[in-house]
Structure formats: structure tokens, C-alpha cells
Amino acid sequence: MPHDHAIQCIHDPLLVALSYLVCVLGSFTALQLAIAIPAARGAAQRWRAIFGAGAAMGGGAIWAMHFIAMLACRMDLPVSYDLGITALSAAIAIASCMAGLAIASAGVFGWGKLVLAGLFMGVGVTGMHYTGMAAMLMPATIDYDTTLVAASAAIAIVASIVALWLAFNLRGWLQMLGSALVMGVAVCGMHYTGMLAARFLPSGSNALPVGLSGNNLGMGIFAVTTLLLAVVLSTSLIRQRQREMVQI
Template sequence: MPHEHAVQCVHDPLLVALSYLVSVLGSFTALQLAVAIPAARDARQRWRAIVAAGAAMGGGAIWAMHFIAMIACKMDIPVSYHVGLTVLSALIAMVSCMAGLAIASAGVFGWGKLVVAGLFMGLGVTGMHYSGMAAMLMPATTHYDTGLVVASGAIAVAASIAALWLAFNLRGWLQMFGSALVMGVAVCGMHYTGMAASRFVPDGSGAAPAGGLSGAHLGLSIFLVTSVLLAAVLAISLVRQRQRAMVQI
């Protein structure tokens, strides 16, 4: 059986912890931004809020967490990442989150709409994960456990439904922070279940294909993404404070 010769993935505990913290940060950012969706005065303002919250959720809580966790996986073979597929995985995550928020916020908020939005978003998140896995360039082939793949997709859908419900029902910093902690667990649970579904079997060549993005360069990219998210939240918070101050005058 090919799985008997699979390369072992040993996770760096510090990077695993960092992946969770990044997911919490992205989740908290997205929840802060999502508050503006139901409060939007017109369609243009609503779409701006959807794009901002979707980018924070997909780009920070999900995509950045995913690739930090990928870097945390240490194997005895060289690994780099296909640039196009890496960018595609980020776009899938952000667009699916934006679509989920758009579906859930259209018209009257209800459970039926929430489930449909969660399914759409969850399948997108699952697509992000496995396109990110496909971006791995290494002298090995990847084999998947079908049951665990399905389980990872189910976790992604459940996490998406929970995230959407929280986005439209929570108010207050403490509630959002507590929810972000829970969402971080759910997102990490989906990723590491997906990783458990994977087996990497060396192909005997011993060298990764040239032209990929190294783990160090990928880490720098993730740092830039999360920095932009933080800057966006700070800017939006300042604008809101100014608006509230002007209303009170």
C-alpha cells in the first residue's frame, strides 16, 4: 500500500498556536466589520461592508490561518507553493465569504437563508483548503481519506453557518471577542481535519519543482495580508468614531 511509505507531517507547536491567533484576529475583525451590513443606509454602503467583512473573514480568519498552518507542517522533503494556485485559494476564500454575507443579508434574515448562505460559504472554504493543498510543490503525491475530506467539509459548513449567525446577531466587543475565540477553534478544526485526511507519498525524485513560493516568502505575504486587515479595521473604527462625534454635535 502506498500509504505505508507516506512522509510524516510534524507540526511546529508555535506555528500552530500562531495559526489559531491569526484566525481569531481575522474572525474578530470580520465581526467588527459585519456590524455595518444590517446598519447600512443604502445598497452601496451595504456592499462596501460585505466586501470588507468578507475579505477579513476569507483573507484573515481562513486563508492566512490555512497557510500558516501549512508552514507549520514540517516534512523531510522540500516544499514550495504554486503562486497562481495560492492566489486562487485566497480569492476563493474571500469571494465565498462575501457571497455568504450577501445571501444572508438580503431581505429578511432567517434560518433558511442562513443555511443556504452557510452551505455556499462552507463549500467555498473547503475549496480554498484543497486548492491550497494542490498548490504544494513537492517530490510527492497526495492521497486523501474520503471520510475525513467529507468531515472537513461538514465542519467548514457548520463553522460558516455559525459565523454568519454571529455576524448578524452579536453586538459589543466582549461578545465578539468570545465568538472570535470559538470561530478560531472551528476554522482550525476544519483545517487540521483536512490535513489529517492527507497522505504525502514520495515519488522518488527528491526535489520540488522549481519556481514555487518558499515558506519564508509565503509567511511574508501572510504578514502583509494581516497587516492590511488591521489597518483597515483601524481606519474604519476611526471613521465611525468621527461620524458618531459629528452626530452628537
């Protein structure tokens, strides 16, 4: 399909930077919460730990980052978002991260299990990205470069394997912070490769899209990020209290 009339996406550097910081925050939170998975006693405690870490990774590091990065894309046409598809993309991200953590943490930790969990999680993350793209309501169609789509999927799978390995092998705060910075680069690399794969072709329609506005979406993302900060703070307070109880 010819791309002569494709609309160019110009990224706002401040929002690009914000998307990276949100991804780092979500990754750091997920790594903190993932520590509790191997030490969990009983199935209920284990699944609570998996849900917390999966929600932080899928909802914060990946999904919130994705939509902030989508808002960073400036195009010369009106864009809004389908609420149902947007919610579905968030569910895919969280569910795939939970599944990856559940597979990797079941039984003896090994490379075969790690790769399988990373593959499952990476495919889910890729699905989240392109489902999120499908949520865009605009007078244009999207044509994809299949080579770059495949590259974005490969980056997502590798990033997932790395994230899972880090989740079960790191303990120190500085190590986790450094790992979160690396994860931010990997996840953002997946997203922006996926965006590079997209060509926005005007449909010729003059109808204004009806859906969730970028401003409302931004408010939702702010709420998710605030929730992550609250989780980090509450988790730190709980651990500090537990250490104090042990010392008594």
C-alpha cells in the same frame, strides 16, 4: 493505496498557535465590519460592507490561517507553492465569504437563508483548503482519506453557519471577542482535520520544486495580517468620529 511509506507531517506548535491567533484576529475584524451590512444605505454601501467583511473573513480568518498552518507542517522533503493556485485559493475564500454574507443579508434574515448561505460559504472554504493543498509543489503525491475530507467539509459548513449567525446577531465587543475565539477553534478544526486526511507519498523524484518559497509566503501572510490590523484601527477611528459628530 498503501500508506506504509507516507511522510509524516510534524506541526510546529508556535506556528499552530500563530495560525489560531490570526484566525481570531480575522474573525473579530469580520464581525466588526459585518455590523455595517444591515445598516447600509443603498446598494453601493451594502456591497462595500460585504466586501470588507468578506475580505476579512476569507482573507484573514481563513486563508491566512490556512497558509500559516501549512508552514507549521514540517516534512522531510522540499516544498514550495504554485503562485497562481495559491492566489486562486485566496480568491475562492474571499468570494465564498462575500457570497455567504450577501445571501444572508438579503431581505429578511431567517434560518433557511442562513443555512443556504452557510452551505455556500462552507463549500467555498473547503474548496479553498484543498485548492491550497494542490498548490504544494514537492516530490510527493497526496492521497486523501475520504471520510476525513467529508468531516472537514462538514466542520467548514457548520463553522460558516455559526459565523454568519454571529455576524448578524452580535454587537458588543466582548461578545464579538468571545465569538472570534470560538470561530478560531472551528476554522482551525476544519484545517487540521483536512491535514489529517492527507497522506504524503514520496514520488521518488529528486527534482527540486520551483515556486513560491515558504519564507516569501510567510512575508505575504504578514502583510495580510498587518492590513487587517490597519482595517480594525481605521474602522474604530471612523466609528469614534461618527459618534462624536452625532453628539455635536
